[in-house]
Amino acid sequence: MEKDSKILILGGNGLLGSAINRELKKHNYQNILSPRSKEVNLLNKNSIDNLLKSEKPDNLFMVAGLVGGIMGNKKRQADFLYQNSIMILNLLESAKENSLGSKILYTGSSCIYPKINPQPIKEERFMKGELEETNKGYAVAKGMGIVACQLYREQYGIDANCAMPTNLYGLKDTYDLENGHMIPGLIKKFLLAKRDGTDITLWGTGNPRREALYSEDCADALIYLMKNYSSPEIVNIGTGFDYSIKEFAEILKKELKININLKWDLSKPDGTFEKRTDISRLKNIYPEFSPRSFEKGLSEIINNKDELKRILG
């Protein structure tokens, strides 16, 4: 990928896509396209055909998808299965027909590994066990997408590559308390409690463990992989360390200087107990990769006026 390569980001306005866009601009890439979903509907093959036929991008980040937190996933399993499957199949089929030369980087997610794994999770665990019930639709679709990239590479020579990011957070996140992810959900609940003095109720037991990767750090790794990696083997992108939900809550209390007793809603699911990624493959490819701490990422969010406006309205 050169500074004047034509780079297409599908999903370029979401949490990860917008971070890729910012990182590329920071490093002086000049020819970036990131069409909105209104302009290019990935569920419609004609729409993606028209885009690839006319633009023929050199590099393509495929980070679009229907995403959500544990409850968002659980309630709409069929939608998550359908939309995430069709989008990547349309893209690969269209690349085969219209833009064979594009290098593609597709993102799966650490939550599509089996429910139970030796920790940390190595890439070899992909498709090696039963899935977590709360996100089965998403996991089957994303897993299929990864296999599809491998098969289109093998049969048609498409340079399709896959990465497995862990739980992400960052600017332009979705702060939907019902359907969003845990980290933006916690950030919003703590900020509301600080502003309005309301109680905080978190979900489940608080014992499950999660990693937290800042979106810009994930974007940095993806750009590095786009430049330096081509292989059917997937690559985890994580921090390599995790916290329990209770520990996340303690960090938020400390960073936001708020002392409050938490309530736990045990009717909500815990989901996968732990899913810490093994990032040794990534570190072999990109030894300088060094993701920021959760405290640092959090301070960038709570000190960003625009983001605070998005969170609190």
Ligand code: GDP
């Ligand atoms: P997951 O990592 O794919 O399971 O999805 P999430 O990012 O939604 O994290 C879910 C985990 O966080 C579960 O163990 C939940 O019980 C726990 N959790 C605690 N409070 C919240 C909350 O306010 N929102 C969400 N989404 N999850 C929460």
